[in-house]
Every structure is written in C-alpha cells, then in structure tokens.
Amino acid sequence: MTHAIQVRGLTKRYSGVEAVAGIDLEIEQGEVFAILGPNGAGKSTTVEILEGYRKRDSGEVSVLGADPGRPTRQWRSRIGIVLQTNEDAPELTVREIMRLYATYYPSPRDPDDVIEMVGLTESAHKRVRQLSGGQRRRVDVALGVVGRPELLFLDEPTTGFDPESRRRFWDLISGLAHDGTTIVLTTHYLEEAETLADRVAVIAQGKIVALGDPATLGGRATAKARVSWAGGSTETDTPTKTVLELSERFEGEIPELAVVRPSLEDIYLRLIEPS
Amino acid sequence: MAETVETTGTPPAAVVSAPMPSTVRVGVARAVVETKMFFREKDAVVFTFAFPIVLLVLFGSIFAGDLEGTGVTVSQLYTAGLIGAGVMGAGFQSLGIGIATERQDGTLKRLAGTPMPPSAYFFGKVLVVLIIALLEVVILLAIGVTMYDLDLPSEVSKWVTFTWVFVLGVSGSALLGIAASSLPRSAKSAAAVISMPFVVLQFISGVFIPFTAMPPWLTNIASVFPLKWMCQGFRSVFLGDGGAALEAAKSYELDRVALVLTAWLIGGVVLCLTTFRWKNRRDG
Numbered sequence: 115m116t117h118a119i120q121v122r123g124l125t126k127r128y129s130g131v132e133a134v135a136g137i138d139l140e141i142e143q144g145e146v147f148a149i150l151g152p153n154g155a156g157k158s159t160t161v162e163i164l165e166g167y168r169k170r171d172s173g174e175v176s177v178l179g180a181d182p183g184r185p186t187r188q189w190r191s192r193i194g195i196v197l198q199t200n201e202d203a204p205e206l207t208v209r210e211i212m213r214l215y216a217t218y219y220p221s222p223r224d225p226d227d228v229i230e231m232v233g234l235t236e237s238a239h240k241r242v243r244q245l246s247g248g249q250r251r252r253v254d255v256a257l258g259v260v261g262r263p264e265l266l267f268l269d270e271p272t273t274g275f276d277p278e279s280r281r282r283f284w285d286l287i288s289g290l291a292h293d294g295t296t297i298v299l300t301t302h303y304l305e306e307a308e309t310l311a312d313r314v315a316v317i318a319q320g321k322i323v324a325l326g327d328p329a330t331l332g333g334r335a336t337a338k339a340r341v342s343w344a345g346g347s348t349e350t351d352t353p354t355k356t357v358l359e360l361s362e363r364f365e366g367e368i369p370e371l372a373v374v375r376p377s378l379e380d381i382y383l384r385l386i387e388p389s
Numbered sequence: 390m391a392e393t394v395e396t397t398g399t400p401p402a403a404v405v406s407a408p409m410p411s412t413v414r415v416g417v418a419r420a421v422v423e424t425k426m427f428f429r430e431k432d433a434v435v436f437t438f439a440f441p442i443v444l445l446v447l448f449g450s451i452f453a454g455d456l457e458g459t460g461v462t463v464s465q466l467y468t469a470g471l472i473g474a475g476v477m478g479a480g481f482q483s484l485g486i487g488i489a490t491e492r493q494d495g496t497l498k499r500l501a502g503t504p505m506p507p508s509a510y511f512f513g514k515v516l517v518v519l520i521i522a523l524l525e526v527v528i529l530l531a532i533g534v535t536m537y538d539l540d541l542p543s544e545v546s547k548w549v550t551f552t553w554v555f556v557l558g559v560s561g562s563a564l565l566g567i568a569a570s571s572l573p574r575s576a577k578s579a580a581a582v583i584s585m586p587f588v589v590l591q592f593i594s595g596v597f598i599p600f601t602a603m604p605p606w607l608t609n610i611a612s613v614f615p616l617k618w619m620c621q622g623f624r625s626v627f628l629g630d631g632g633a634a635l636e637a638a639k640s641y642e643l644d645r646v647a648l649v650l651t652a653w654l655i656g657g658v659v660l661c662l663t664t665f666r667w668k669n670r671r672d673g
Contacts, residue, residue, distance in 0.1 A: 165502060167668070187409050190504035202496035205429035210422060217418040218505040220407035241429075261503070 117176070118143045118265050118296040119164060124173035125320075126159050133159045135320030137173070143264075146287070146297045148311035148328075150304070152386055156320040157300050158198075158269065164298070165195050165267050178265055191219050194263030196254050198270050204243035208234055208253055211242065212260060219261035232256045232286060248279040255286065265296045272306060284309055304378040314378075318386040332381040344369035412509045419513030424520055437483055438525060441475035445529060448597070449537050460631045468533035469627045470596040473620035475529060476522040476555065480562030481569065482587050483521075484514055488570035489579035492669055501667035511567055511661050518563040519556070526555070539627060547626045550643065554622030557650035561615050564657025571666045590616050600637045608637060615653040622646045 119141040126134040134156045141147045151157040162168040164177050166185035175182055180189045203211050212225035229238050232252040237245060242253060251271065258266055268287070272280045280303075287310055291297055301307055307314050308328045316324040316331070324332045339353040343360055350356050353373050360368045428434060448471075449464035491497050500510060533539035542548065566583075573579035592598060593607045594617040600608055611617040624632055625641035633640055 167498075167502070187504040187506060190502070191409070193502075195499075195502035197495060197499060197502070200495040200499055202491065202494050202499060203426070205426045206422065210425070214418060214422045215503065217410055217415055218503045220409050220504075257499070 116143045117141065118145070118178060119298070120174070120176040121160075121164075122174040124160065124163065124175060125171045126156075126163065126168070127171055132320050134163070134170075137317070137320070137322055139315065139322070141296065141298060143296050144291070144294050145312050146291045146299065146310050148307035148314045149298065149300045149317060150302075150307055150314060150382060151300075151317035155317045155386070157317045160317065161267060161269060161298065161300055165193070166190070191221075191261055192264045194258035194261060194266040196258040196266070196268045196271055198273075200250075200254055205241055207239055207241055208245070208256075209238045211253070212256060215257050215260050221262055222260050223262050225260060228256045228260050231259075231289075233282065248275050248283075251275070252283070252286075255283075259290065259295075263295065265298070266290065268297065268299045270300055270302060272301070272303065280306070304382055308378050316382060316385045323385050324381075328378055331378065332385055334376055334378065334381045337376050337381075340372075340374045342370070342372050342374070409504065412506045412512065415505055415509035416512030416516065419509060420516035420520070423513060423517045427517060427521065433483065433487070437479055437521060438528065440478065441471045441525065441529060442532065444474075445471045445532055446536070449532075461628050461635065462537065464537035465533065465539050465628060466599070466624070466632075466635075467597075468529060468537060468539050469624040470620050472526055472529050472623050472627075473558070473594075473616060474591050474596045475525045476559050477562040477616050477619060478587070479522040479525055480518045480559050480564075481566040482583055484518065484563055484566030485569040485572075485583035486576075486579045488514075488567060489573045489583075490576040492570065492666065493576040497667045507662070507665065511564070511658075511665075514567060515560050515563045518566075519559050522555070522559045533627075540629075542626060542629070550622065551626045554619060554626070554646065554650070557647070557654055558615060558619035558622070561650055561653040561657050562619075564654065564661055565615070568657060568660035568664060571664055575669075590614055593617075595620055599635065601635070612649075615650055618646045618649045622650075 117140050119139065121137055121139040124134055124137040124139075125132065137156075137160055149157050149161065159168065163170045163175065164182055166177075166182035166189075169183055178189065178192055180186070182189075206214070208229060209225065212229055216222035216225050226235075226238070229235055232255055234249060234252055234256065237249060242250065245253065251274075255268070255271065258268070271287075272283050275283060284306070287297060287299075291310070297310075299307070299310060311328055313326060314324075314328045314331055315322050326332075329335060338349040338351055340347060340349050341353050341356045341360070342348075343364075348356060357368070357371070357373065360371070445464075445467060448467045452463040452467070455462055488497075530539070530541065534541060569583055570579070573582040590611070593603065593611040594614065595603075595611070596616070608617075621636065621641055622643065624636075625643060625646075628635075636642070
C-alpha cells in the first residue's frame with residue numbers, strides 16, 4: 115500500500131489553546147477519506163496543515179512524499195484545494211477563470227473538459243457573479259481539479275446545496291475517485307461521508323476519537339437494533355428473532371414495523387459528546 | 390517510516406515531469422485577464438480615471454495665467470503634476486486597496502494553494518498598472534493639449550526621458566501599492582489607510598502647490614518618496630527648459646530622479662517578496 119498522506123503526533127496551538135492535540139493518520143492513495151467533527155474541533159487546522167497553508171508546532175507530516183510545511187511549486191501542482199468560501203473574480207466568465215488557472219499548472223486538464231465535467235457547459239460564458247451558489251461551488255471544484263491533481267482536498271463542499279445538487283455533486287466526486295484521485299473531504303453532513311467515503315475519521319477536541327469504515331464506525335454494525343411496531347418498541351441484539359415473535363403475535367403482518375440500526379449520525383453524536 | 394512513503398502517483402509519468410510554466414507566461418496571462426476584470430468593474434474605472442481628470446479641469450480653470458515670465462502657464466504645471474499623481478494613483482492607490490480586497494474575498498488564499506509563482510502575481514499586477522497608467526497619461530495629455538495649450542515635446546530625447554520616468558515610476562508605485570496592501574486590517578479599512586497618506590504625499594510633493602511655497606522640512610520629507618521625483622521628471626518633459634527655473638534646485642536633476650525611482654523599484658521588489666501576506670491577519 116502506498117500512502118498519500120502520513121501524519122504522526124501532529125500538534126498545533128493557538129495562543130495557548132491546543133487546537134490539534136496529537137493526531138496520527140494514514141490515508142492511502144486512491145482513497146476517499148472523510149474528516150468529521152464539530153466546529154472548532156481542529157478539523158480545519160489539521161486539513162490546512164496538510165494543504166501547506168499552516169505551519170505545525172510538532173509532529174511528522176508527509177503529503178505525497180513531501181513536507182507540506184515547505185511547499186514547492188512541483189508539490190503544489192500535484193494537489194488540488196477547494197476552500198470553504200470564495201467570492202473572488204466576480205467579473206470573469208467561467209471559461210476565462212478556468213483558462214487562467216490552467217496556465218498555473220504544468221499539465222492541466224482541458225478547461226472546457228473540466229467545465230463539462232462539473233456540468234457548467236451551458237454557463238461557461240456567464241460571469242461568475244451571475245451564477246447561483248451551487249454553480250459557484252462547482253466552479254470552485256473545477257478550479258481545484260483543473261491542474262489534474264493526484265490529491266484533492268474538499269472543505270465542506272456542499273454546504274448550502276439543495277438535495278438534488280448535492281446528489282449531482284456526489285456523482286462528480288465519485289467519478290474523480292474512480293479515476294484514481296485521492297480525496298480528503300471535511301463535511302458536516304453524515305450522509306455525505308457515508309455515501310462518498312471509504313473511511314471516516316471523527317475529530318473532537320483536537321484528537322481522533324474514531325476511525326474506520328462508515329458502516330462499522332464506533333461499533334455501529336454490532337450495536338443493538340431498535341425494532342418498533344404499532345404499540346411498542348424494543349432494543350435488541352437479535353432483531354430477527356423479535357420480528358418472528360411479533361409476526362406470530364400479530365398472526366402475519368406486523369403493523370408499522372421498522373427495524374433500525376443506529377445511524378452514522380447517532381454514532382457521531384455519541385462520539386463527540388464531551389467526556 | 391520514511392521508506393513506506395511512496396510518491397508514485399496515479400497520473401502517467403509524463404504529467405509529473407512536465408516543465409513548470411514560466412513566471413513570465415503566467416504573469417502575462419494574469420495581466421490580460423486582470424485588465425479585462427478592471428474594465429468590467431465600472432466603479433474602479435471611474436475611481437481611477439476620473440479623479441485626476443476632474444482635478445486637472447478644476448485647477449486649470451481656477452488658476453489661469455503665466456508663472457513669472459518663464460512661458461509656463463499654471464495649468465501646464467498642473468498637467469505635469471497630475472500626470473505624476475494620476476499614474477501613482479493607478480499603481481499605489483488602486484493596488485493597495487484592490488489587493489486588500491483580494492486578500493479578504495479569498496482570491497489570494499486560493500492562488501496560494503496553486504503552483505502559481507508569487508512573482509508572476511506581482512509581475513501581472515505591474516503590467517496591468519502600466520497599461521492603465523499609460524491610458525490615463527494619454528487622456529490627461531489630450532486635455533492639457535486641447536484645453537491648456539500644453540505643447541507636446543517634439544524632441545526624441547524628451548520622449549526617452551518620459552519613457553524611463555514612466556516605467557520606473559509606475560512600476561515602483563505599483564510595487565509599493567502591493568506592499569502597502571498588507572497594512573490594512575480589512576478591505577473595509579483599506580480605502581482610508583491607503584488614501585490618506587497618498588493625499589498627504591500629493592500635497593507635499595508639489596502636485597498641487599509649488600515647492601517654492603513650501604517649508605523646506607516638508608520638501609525634505611517629500612524627497613524621500615518617489616512622487617516628487619516622478620513629477621519632476623514629467624515637468625522636465627512637458628514644461629521644457631524654461632520651467633527649470635521654477636524648480637527648487639533650478640534644475641530638473643534627472644540623474645537624481647533616476648536614482649531615487651530605481652531605489653524605490655528595488656526596495657518595492659524586496660518589500661513585496663518579504664512582507665506580502667496571502668491570508669488575512671485573523672486567518673493566521
């Protein structure tokens with residue numbers, strides 16, 4: 115296995131407050147990795163250190179084999195970054211800004227191909243300020259991938275999207291991941307992490323409190339299931355048995371039957387509870 | 390641990406080994422796009438061009454007449470001075486405020502995350518300012534010639550002087566503006582932080598008030614900054630030898646003009662490369 119990112123004992127303090135308190139992390143090449151955590155948990159600081167935007171206080175960090183604390187042009191050309199909010203270049207058209215950013219990279223994708231990839235071909239001639247919020251976000255992603263990055267950072271990419279735009283956005287990210295791009299994603303949407311990510315890390319108070327497949331994170335797969343029906347509900351390790359018993363009692367169909375495993379959100383909320 | 394970290398990427402090897410685009414190429418591409426952006430932002434266009442034009446028409450109308458038998462009219466003096474102030478405004482003021490805004494709206498942070506070389510960004514800005522300033526000079530000269538009997542010099546040597554004063558002065562002002570853009574805490578405060586010292590500088594640099602009317606200590610302060618020397622250089626071009634008598638030194642001192650403007654240009658480059666911030670202060 116080759117690692118796109120390796121982190122050992124990462125720390126960072128701001129005026130005495132420990133924002134990142136010792137994080138260890140390994141992200142494989144081609145992996146989609148989601149970082150979850152409440153605001154102020156150290157998630158953005160961690161990602162900004164990996165992106166080469168911030169200096170760390172201590173720890174070993176390797177991103178695509180180089181130290182992001184000393185970013186070079188060569189290293190930057192292999193990385194794509196989609197930041198949280200941008201209001202830049204309102205007077206440029208989508209095609210103009212894509213072409214401009216393509217000139218920064220040694221081996222860029224064709225700007226028109228990228229515009230098509232993010233579904234903005236119809237709006238390519240429009241000025242950025244005329245676009246909707248969701249369209250602007252797609253421009254941000256397009257600018258992040260125009261340099262043909264091996265590693266793409268996405269910081270809360272779908273905040274403020276309507277459900278349909280979000281699904282289309284997920285398809286776009288899945289497509290990039292399918293082509294072999296390593297993707298590191300921060301998000302507040304648990305569903306997003308569950309849909310896109312191979313693995314999820316939950317950061318709280320500057321530390322990783324859980325790490326793993328979203329389906330099994332925090333003992334989710336083995337947790338008790340809740341079986342509910344018209345008139346009652348119970349938590350059980352053997353939901354099948356419970357359903358069979360209920361079926362007998364109701365002589366066939368069980369009214370309003372539901373069997374629910376704890377959602378990623380349930381697990382997440384339990385994990386980030388201050389201990 | 391180090392040996393487990395491998396850097397072989399998914400894209401083909403050719404992608405990794407492709408040469409980095411040159412600073413000049415990126416800088417020119419940025420200048421082209423930024424010029425387009427400038428002319429699409431109508432506020433900035435009006436702000437940059439209208440100010441010196443309005444002042445020229447205003448001063449030219451208020452102060453008519455000759456200056457003590459030198460054959461130079463007051464409005465001619467203002468034309469030369471306002472060309473200096475106008476091109477410095479296009480560099481120092483526009484960039485000082487414009488880049489503070491770019492720092493706030495995320496343009497700079499996004500650029501810092503790309504392999505664009507920082508020097509290409511500065512180079513592009515200087516090119517845009519040269520284009521805009523040249524246009525401004527043409528407009529001011531047209532007004533000077535048509536309304537205030539300004540004679541355009543016919544000697545090639547004068548235009549050579551104009552060219553080097555213009556290029557050195559504008560590039561230096563642009564670099565100073567880029568450096569000064571790091572001073573304001575936010576885009577909102579930028580207009581005040583940048584404009585105030587610039588207005589003061591215009592008053593003490595002989596743009597509005599002749600040096601003969603000013604206390605020496607103010608003239609000494611002005612002599613440190615490039616505007617006084619830029620205006621002096623432009624006066625040598627447009628007022629001719631008759632106007633030299635009006636100078637404090639009774640000469641246009643072109644050698645000193647070249648020296649000070651070059652020093653500011655080099656200082657500006659050093660300041661930009663050492664103090665430029667790509668992020669807001671609160672962004673860490």
